[in-house]
Structure formats: C-alpha cells, structure tokens
Amino acid sequence: MLEIRNLHAKVGEQEILRGIDLEVRAGEVHAIMGPNGSGKSTLANVLAGREGYEVTAGSVLYQGENLLELAPEERARRGIFLAFQYPVEIPGISNTYFLKAALNAIRKSRGLPELDAIEFLQLVREKAKLVEMDEALLNRAVNEGFSGGEKKRNEILQMAVLEPKLAILDETDSGLDIDALKIVARGVNSLRDKERAVILVTHYQRLLDYIVPDRVHVLFEGRIARSGGKELALELEREGYAGIDERGAERELKEREVCGR
Amino acid sequence: MTYRMLDPSAHYRSCFGLVPPDDGWLERIRREALERFAESGFPTTRQEDWKYTNTAPLAKIPFRMPSQAPESDVKALLAAYPLLAPGDAAIVFVNGRYRADLSNAAHAQERAVVSSFRAARQDGHRGLVAEHLTRYASYTARPFVALNTAFVTDGALVSIPEQATIERPIHLIFLTEPGAEPIFCQPRALILAGAGSRASVLEHHLGEGDGEYFSNSVSEIALGDRAQLDHFHVARPGARAFHVSTVQARQGRESVLRSYSLSLGGRLVRNDLDTVLAEEGAQCALSGLYLAAGSQHVDNHTTIEHAAPNSTSEELYSGVLGGRATGVFNGKVIVRPEAQKTSARQKNRNLLLSNDAAVNSKPQLEIFADDVRCTHAATVGRIDEDALFYLRSRGVAIAAARQLLIRAFASEITSGIQEREVKAALTEVVSEILSSDEWVEER
Numbered sequence: 001m002l003e004i005r006n007l008h009a010k011v012g013e014q015e016i017l018r019g020i021d022l023e024v025r026a027g028e029v030h031a032i033m034g035p036n037g038s039g040k041s042t043l044a045n046v047l048a049g050r051e052g053y054e055v056t057a058g059s060v061l062y063q064g065e066n067l068l069e070l071a072p073e074e075r076a077r078r079g080i081f082l083a084f085q086y087p088v089e090i091p092g093i094s095n096t097y098f099l100k101a102a103l104n105a106i107r108k109s110r111g112l113p114e115l116d117a118i119e120f121l122q123l124v125r126e127k128a129k130l131v132e133m134d135e136a137l138l139n140r141a142v143n144e145g146f147s148g149g150e151k152k153r154n155e156i157l158q159m160a161v162l163e164p165k166l167a168i169l170d171e172t173d174s175g176l177d178i179d180a181l182k183i184v185a186r187g188v189n190s191l192r193d194k195e196r197a198v199i200l201v202t203h204y205q206r207l208l209d210y211i212v213p214d215r216v217h218v219l220f221e222g223r224i225a226r227s228g229g230k231e232l233a234l235e236l237e238r239e240g241y242a243g244i245d246e247r248g249a250e251r252e253l254k255e256r257e258v259c260g261r
Numbered sequence: 262m263t264y265r266m267l268d269p270s271a272h273y274r275s276c277f278g279l280v281p282p283d284d285g286w287l288e289r290i291r292r293e294a295l296e297r298f299a300e301s302g303f304p305t306t307r308q309e310d311w312k313y314t315n316t317a318p319l320a321k322i323p324f325r326m327p328s329q330a331p332e333s334d335v336k337a338l339l340a341a342y343p344l345l346a347p348g349d350a351a352i353v354f355v356n357g358r359y360r361a362d363l364s365n366a367a368h369a370q371e372r373a374v375v376s377s378f379r380a381a382r383q384d385g386h387r388g389l390v391a392e393h394l395t396r397y398a399s400y401t402a403r404p405f406v407a408l409n410t411a412f413v414t415d416g417a418l419v420s421i422p423e424q425a426t427i428e429r430p431i432h433l434i435f436l437t438e439p440g441a442e443p444i445f446c447q448p449r450a451l452i453l454a455g456a457g458s459r460a461s462v463l464e465h466h467l468g469e470g471d472g473e474y475f476s477n478s479v480s481e482i483a484l485g486d487r488a489q490l491d492h493f494h495v496a497r498p499g500a501r502a503f504h505v506s507t508v509q510a511r512q513g514r515e516s517v518l519r520s521y522s523l524s525l526g527g528r529l530v531r532n533d534l535d536t537v538l539a540e541e542g543a544q545c546a547l548s549g550l551y552l553a554a555g556s557q558h559v560d561n562h563t564t565i566e567h568a569a570p571n572s573t574s575e576e577l578y579s580g581v582l583g584g585r586a587t588g589v590f591n592g593k594v595i596v597r598p599e600a601q602k603t604s605a606r607q608k609n610r611n612l613l614l615s616n617d618a619a620v621n622s623k624p625q626l627e628i629f630a631d632d633v634r635c636t637h638a639a640t641v642g643r644i645d646e647d648a649l650f651y652l653r654s655r656g657v658a659i660a661a662a663r664q665l666l667i668r669a670f671a672s673e674i675t676s677g678i679q680e681r682e683v684k685a686a687l688t689e690v691v692s693e694i695l696s697s698d699e700w701v702e703e704r
Contacts, residue, residue, distance in 0.1 A: 048654050051646065076656035088651040092669025092676070101665065102655035109656070141669075158655065 001026045001197050002047075002067075002166060007058035008222075009046050016042040018222035020058070024166070027194040031208055031233060032201045034219030035241045040201045041085055043219070044170040047199075048082035049075050062166070076102075077109040079165030083155040083172045090142040095154065096124060098142045099161055106162060127160040131187050149180045156187035167191060168199045173207040185210030205237035269320045270299040276326050276445075277411055286391060287413065294400040294410035301404040313589045313621045314531050314560040319503050324445035324475045327356035331438030333469050336363060339434070343686045344465065344495065350375045351432040352417040356439075357446040359415050373460070374420040375431055378451075381418050389420055393451055397481040398509040403533075405505050409447040409479040416449030419462055423455035423485065430461040430683060437502070439472030448478035452492065456485035456513070461680055462492055466506065468499030468527070475503040482508065484516035486540070491519045491679060494534070495687070498527030507533045514540040514569075521678060522578075523687065524551040524559050525694055535564040538572035538600075549578035550674040550691070553586035554614075554699040560589035567600035567630075576607040579674050581667055583614035583700050592637065593625040600630050607637040612644070612670045614700065667695050 002024040009017040016039045024030050034040050046053045047060065049072035060067040067075065090098065103123075104114040115123065128135055131153050143151050152172050159167055172184055188198060188211050200211060208216070208230065216232040217224045218241070226232065277295050282288050303320045304311040335355055339345060352375060353363040359377040366375050374381065378390050394416075400407040417433040435448040452462050466476055476498065484490055498504040504527045512518055524530045530553075536545050551559045565574045580588045590609045611620045624637035644666050652662035671691050678684035694700075 050650055050654075071659070072650060072653040073656050073658050073662075076654055082654050084651065084654075088645075088647045090645075090648050090651065090666070090669060092672040093665060098652070098655070098665075101657055101661070102652075105658065105661070106656040162655065 001063060003061040005059045007043075007046070007060060008056045009042060010054045010056055011042060011052060015056070016222055017046065020222070020224060022217065022224065024197045024199060026165075026197055028214045029192065029198040029200065029211060031213040031216045032199060032219055033203065033205075033216060033233065033236060034225075036203070038219040039222045040203075040219050041170055044082060044085075044168050044199070044201050047168055048072060048080065073105070076162075077106050081159050081162055081164030081167045083152075083159055083167065083169040085170040085172075085174070087143050087151040087155055089144045089146075091144050093142050094139055095142050096121070096138045099124060099158060102158070103161055124157075124161060127157055130160055130190060131156045132183050133157055148175045149177070152176060153180065153183060156184050159191065160187050163191065165195065166197050166199070168201065170201045171203060173202055173204060181207060182210055205233045208233045267321065267323050269302050272323055273408060273411065274299060279326055280412065280414060283414060287394075290395055290400075291411050291413060294407045297400055298404055298407040298411055301407065304404055310562060310591070313587070314529070314558065319475060319529065322443050322473060322475070324443045324473075327358070327437075327439070327444040327446065329356075329440060331356060331436075331469060332440070333438055335360070335436060338436070338469065339363060342465075342467075343689055344463065344683065345432055345434070346429070346682065349429050349432055351434060352377060353434045353436070354415075354417065354446075354448060355436045356444065357448070372422050373425060373427055373431070374418060376418050378416045378418055378449075386418070386420065389453065390416075390418060390451060393453060393481065393483060395481075397483060397511050398479050398507060403507065405477055405533075406479050406507050409449060409477050409507070412447040413449050416451060418451050419460075420453040421455050421458040421460045421488070424457040425455065425460075426458065427460040430463050430680060432463050432465060434465045434467065435476065435478065436467045436469060437474050437476055437499070438469035439474040441472070443473035443475070445475040445477065448476060450478070450480040452480065452482045452490070454482070454484045454488035454490045454516075457487045458485070459489045460491070461683070462490065463683065464492070464494050466494070466496045466498060466504060468497065468502045471500050473501045474499065476505070478506045480506070480508045482510035482518070484510065484512045484518055484543075486513040487515045488513065489517045489519075492521070493683070494520070494522045494532065495525070496523065496527065496530060496532070497525045497690075498530065500526065500528065502527045504530045506531070508535070510536040512536060512538050512540070512543040512545065515542040516540075516544070518545040519679070520545065520547045521674070522547070522549040522561065523674075523691070524549075524553075524561070525690070526552075526557070527559075528557060530557070530559040531562070532560070533562045533564075535566070537566045537568055538574065539568050541569045542571045543569065544573040545575070547574070547576040547578070548674050548677055550671055551578070551580040551588060552671070552691070552694060553580070553588055554583040555586060556584065557586045558588075559586070560591075562589075562591045562593070564593040564595065565605065566595045566597070567603040567605065568597045569600055571602045572600060573603075574605045574607075577610070577674065577677075578608075579610045579612075579670065580620060581612045581614065581671060581695070581700070582618035582620055585615075585617040587618070588620040590620070590622045590639070591625060592623070593627070594635060594637075596628040596630050596633050596635065598629045601632045603630060603633040603635070605633070605635040609639045610670075610673070611639075611641045612667065613641060614644070614667070664696060664700070667700060668692055671695065
C-alpha cells in the first residue's frame with residue numbers, strides 16, 4: 001500500500017528526514033517510535049502533504065501512485081488520513097458541517113452519491129457513540145474550546161466517519177488519560193481490517209498495549225534505526241532510547257544487507 | 262465614462278429648484294440645509310474624518326434627480342429578495358419615490374405606524390415627523406446630512422407605540438436602478454421606538470443594474486426609556502454605485518440598541534453610525550460586516566457617545582477585503598465626565614485575501630470620566646494556513662476550503678443576529694456573495 005524509499009525532507013534549512021525506508025502493506029499496523037526530534041511528526045506531515053516540508057530526495061508510492069505529487073485534498077480523497085498532533089480550532093464552522101463537507105467531498109471524488117443531512121446525521125451519531133463523544137460537541141465550532149482530550153477524540157471521530165485506507169496517527173495518545181486512550185484504541189481497532197493500514201506515531205509504548213502493532217520502527221535522527229515486532233516496543237519501554245544510536249543504526253543496516261532485505 | 266469637473270454646490274442647487282416647494286416648516290429646513298451644503302461642498306481628504314475616503318469622484322459626476330421608473334420588474338425583484346417574508350410590513354421607495362403599490366403598510370401590528378412621511382400626514386401622524394425630523398441628525402455639522410435634508414420631500418416613518426412588542430421585522434426598502442444617466446437618491450428614515458417597546462427594523466439599500474448612482478441616506482432613530490430596537494442597515498448597492506449613509510440614534514434610559522450594518526457591494530461605501538447613550542443604563546451593541554473586492558472602497562465610521570452613568574457599549578466590526586479593495590474602520594468612543602461606570606468594548610477584525618487589499622483601522626477613545634472600563638482591539642490577518650491545511654487534509658478542495666474559512670470569518674457577525682429568520686437569510690446572502698470567484702481564487 002505504501003512504499004517509502006530513501007526519503008529525505010527539509011523543514012526550512014534543516015534536514016529532518018535523512019533516508020527513510022518503510023513499507024506498509026494493507027492490513028498492517030505499524031508503530032513509529034523514537035525520541036523527540038527524531039523526525040516522527042515530520043514523516044507524518046510529509047505523508048499528508050503539509051506545506052513547509054521540502055522533500056529533497058527519495059520517493060513515496062501509495063497504491064502504486066506517486067504520493068508526493070498529490071495535493072493534500074487529493075491524498076485524502078484516495079484514503080489517507082492524518083490525525084493531527086495539534087488539531088486546529090476553526091471558529092465559525094460547526095463540527096458536523098465540517099465533517100459533512102469532508103465526507104461528501106471524498107464521496108463525490110469517488111463517484112459516490114453525497115449523503116443528505118439526515119443520512120449524515122445518523123452516521124455521525126453512530127460514530128460519535130463509538131468514540132463516546134458528547135453530541136453537544138458536534139454542533140460546536142471545530143475544536144473551538146475543546147479540551148486536549150476532546151480534540152484528540154474528535155480526530156478519531158473524523159477518522160471513523162471518513163474510513164480511510166491509510167490512517168496516520170500523529171501522537172494521538174499524548175496527553176490522554178487511560179480511559180481516553182482506550183477510546184482512541186477502540187476507534188482504531190474498529191477500523192482494522194485487511195484492506196486498511198495504520199501508522200501510529202507515538203512516543204510511548206502505552207498505546208501499543210491497546211493497539212497491537214504488526215511492526216515497530218524506531219526513528220533516530222531521521223532514519224529508521226531499528227525495526228522489529230511488537231516486542232521491540234516493550235524493549236524500548238524497559239531500556240529507553242539510549243541504546244538506539246548512530247552505531248546501532250549502522251549495524252541494523254548491515255544486518256539487513258546481510259539478510260538480503 | 263468621463264465627466265467634466267462641476268461645482269457640486271451649483272449642481273445640487275439647480276436640482277433643488279426642480280423640486281416643487283413644500284409647505285412651511287419643511288421648506289424652511291430644506292432651504293437651510295441646501296445653504297449649508299452649498300457652503301461646505303463635499304468633504305475632502307484634508308478633513309480628519311475623510312482622510313482615507315476620497316469623495317472627488319463623487320463630486321465630479323453630475324448625478325440627476327431620477328425622472329423615470331426603472332426598467333426592471335421591481336415587484337418580481339422584491340418577491341425574490343430573500344430577506345423579505347411575504348406579509349411583513351414594508352415601505353418601499355424606488356428611485357426616491359414612495360411606491361404604495363409595492364409597500365405593505367397595513368400589516369404593521371400593535372398600532373405601530375409604518376408609513377411614508379406623506380401618507381402619515383394624511384393619516385393624522387403628521388406631528389411625529391414635524392416633531393422629530395432633523396432632531397437627531399445634524400445638517401449643520403455634516404455635509405452629507407445637509408445634502409440629504411435639502412431633498413427631503415418624503416421618507417419612511419416607523420413609530421412603535423409605548424410597551425408594544427412587534428414580532429415580525431419591519432422593512433424599509435430603498436431600491437435604486439439608474440437608466441443611462443447617473444442619478445441620485447436621498448433616502449430618509451425616521452424610527453421612533455416608544456418607551457418599553459420592542460421591534461426590529463431592517464433598512465435595505467439595494468441597487469439594481471450596473472449603472473452609476475449616488476445614494477445618500479439619513480436615518481434618525483430615537484429609543485425611549487427601556488425600548489429595545491434591532492436596527493439593520495443592509496447595503497447591497499450596484500457595482501458602480503456610491504453609497505453614503507448616516508445613521509444617528511439617541512437612546513433613553515436602559516434602552517438597548519442592537520445595530521447590524523452590512524456593506525455588501527458598491528464602488529464606494531461610507532457609513533457613519535452614531536449613537537448617544539443619553540440616559541442612565543443605556544446599552545448598545547454595534548455589529549458590522551463589510552465585504553469588498555475588486556477596486557471597491559468601504560469606510561465605516563462609528564461614534565458611541567456615553568453621556569450618562571452605567572452605560573454599556575459593545576462593538577464588533579469585521580471586514581473581508583480582496584483584490585485591490587480598501588477598507589476603513591474608525592471607531593470613536595466618547596465618555597463624558599458624568600458617564601461614570603461606563604463599559605465600552607470595541608473590536609475590529611479584518612481578513613485580507615490579497616497582497617493589494619488594504620485597511621486602515623483606527624480606534625479613537627476620548628475619555629473624560631475616571632471610573633470606566635474601555636477596551637479596544639484591531640486585527641488584520643490572512644487566511645489561517647493551519648486551518649486551510651486541516652480542511653484540505655480532510656478532502657476539501659483548496660478553493661472550497663478558502664471559501665469555508667472566509668464564510669466562517671464573516672459568520673461571527675451574522676451568527677449574533679437574534680431573529681432566526683433574518684439570521685438565516687442574511688447568512689445565505691453573505692454566503693452567496695462570498696461564493697463568487699473574486700473572493701476565492703486569489704492567493
């Protein structure tokens with residue numbers, strides 16, 4: 001579904017991503033971990049198409065298509081969804097209006113009929129239940145005056161309504177208490193099937209107790225320093241990121257060459 | 262079209278001569294006003310209040326008194342006008358002339374007077390006009406009020422009896438449609454809200470077609486003690502129209518004026534809105550929305566005079582400016598020495614859609630009392646790039662996303678409207694204007 005090859009990206013003059021290689025297949029959940037500043041959020045934003053991130057080398061193929069050439073809205077219409085680390089407040093646009101505009105834009109681009117107000121309301125209510133979101137928040141302006149947890153839950157609601165093929169969660173777990181974390185996990189798990197993939201960008205292992213990943217990658221200084229199964233996350237939890245350094249990254253690369261991967 | 266320079270005083274004096282003389286008191290006032298205008302002429306940019314609005318193009322054009330009815334089917338236009346519900350009381354002036362056939366004066370409820378000045382004279386309400394006209398809007402101090410007053414032969418009168426609550430909005434419609442020649446109109450309104458009354462009055466200043474015209478309106482508003490009035494000034498002038506308006510209000514004890522001023526087009530728009538919180542506990546909330554694109558110019562000058570203790574004012578004006586449009590907001594707040602415990606809050610927000618659009622925003626506080634709370638804030642910004650990306654990342658195309666954000670910005674004003682139907686209709690009108698390409702495409 002997603003093939004990232006030797007991806008380099010700059011923010012301003014600073015090179016943040018320095019050769020990312022990652023393959024995500026349909027049905028998989030990948031966790032991307034790593035210390036602050038390792039490039040996790042940059043990767044998420046580059047995949048979603050945010051301005052201000054300049055790709056200097058490498059390629060990203062999404063369902064066989066050059067993702068980097070697509071405008072953010074075109075990526076969304078093809079099924080990519082980014083749950084924002086810092087969801088944006090938009091005064092003057094109600095949550096439901098926003099979601100309906102988004103869903104219908106996506107449906108229209110796929111040649112599907114747009115949902116009318118009643119159909120949409122049914123759908124959004126059902127999804128709001130899933131993420132235990134107070135219906136009053138649906139009629140409020142997008143994220144305006146929402147608590148941190150409500151904003152994150154709203155991201156998961158959007159994801160649940162838009163049903164993306166590739167969901168990228170950028171530190172959705174940060175700042176959440178355990179109950180909110182479980183709700184987020186429920187939202188993600190309900191989306192899991194063999195057609196879809198999820199990339200979880202997270203700083204902590206905690207979320208992975210509830211969303212069990214197929215693969216875990218550790219990002220360090222703009223490269224994937226280690227990859228492994230779900231047990232890698234537990235190891236990081238025990239030992240921290242101290243063991244992941246430049247040498248480790250080189251060793252990992254060598255091992256991979258030896259293994260012929 | 263180019264015009265030779267003309268002497269505005271001589272031009273309007275000659276037009277004055279074409280108006281059949283009226284009886285005593287009004288004729289005297291009209292002549293006085295004409296002389297005042299002849300002395301002052303149009304204001305110039307050397308005057309502080311007109312620094313950013315150049316009236317020279319207005320002075321150059323020999324606007325004529327309208328002599329003919331418009332070509333459009335006005336009845337059909339009004340039937341399609343989204344703000345007007347069938348059956349609502351409405352006074353309609355077309356090209357300066359009262360149109361009884363299009364008006365709906367009989368539907369005013371609760372003994373409210375909704376009438377033309379002339380009809381009021383026959384219906385025995387003549388005293389109201391004579392008593393109040395020119396009492397609130399000074400033709401000695403303001404050239405545009407003087408010019409309007411010089412041509413007052415008729416107008417729209419609304420008088421709400423004491424303690425009456427009028428549920429349905431009352432409409433005053435001034436429609437202008439020039440033919441081949443540029444014309445001028447001088448709309449005049451007198452709105453009297455009796456003590457303890459509640460009502461909504463909507464003034465609509467509409468232009469039809471793309472001919473040149475000059476509309477110079479004056480509205481005088483008096484609120485009795487504890488009266489509550491929602492007043493709307495909806496200006497949707499033609500693309501080549503000059504729209505100048507003056508609204509002057511006086512508020513009695515604990516009265517509440519909610520004012521909504523919407524400037525939605527025209528080549529040059531200048532609105533002066535003044536209210537005097539004359540007696541203790543009076544409150545006003547002034548909201549304004551101005552949209553300008555292309556080479557339009559829109560100027561809002563407001564003055565809130567706190568003249569008595571415990572008076573409160575809240576003001577929010579928002580502007581959306583695209584293309585090479587220019588905007589002006591000047592918000593003056595005067596607090597007289599006796600107006601202790603005044604609370605005054607003022608905010609002006611501007612959204613610029615292009616590098617060539619510009620706005621001059623100026624708060625002007627003149628405070629002569631010591632126990633007051635006055636705040637003001639002015640912002641000038643662009644479309645929020647984070648919000649734009651957020652919308653796009655959810656599948657909304659860039660043009661639609663921009664439009665959504667512009668409409669959201671404008672909705673801060675319309676969402677504050679209390680009457681549900683008026684709010685819905687005005688929100689729709691604003692959305693429709695903002696959906697035109699000139700607002701969306703540029704970056």
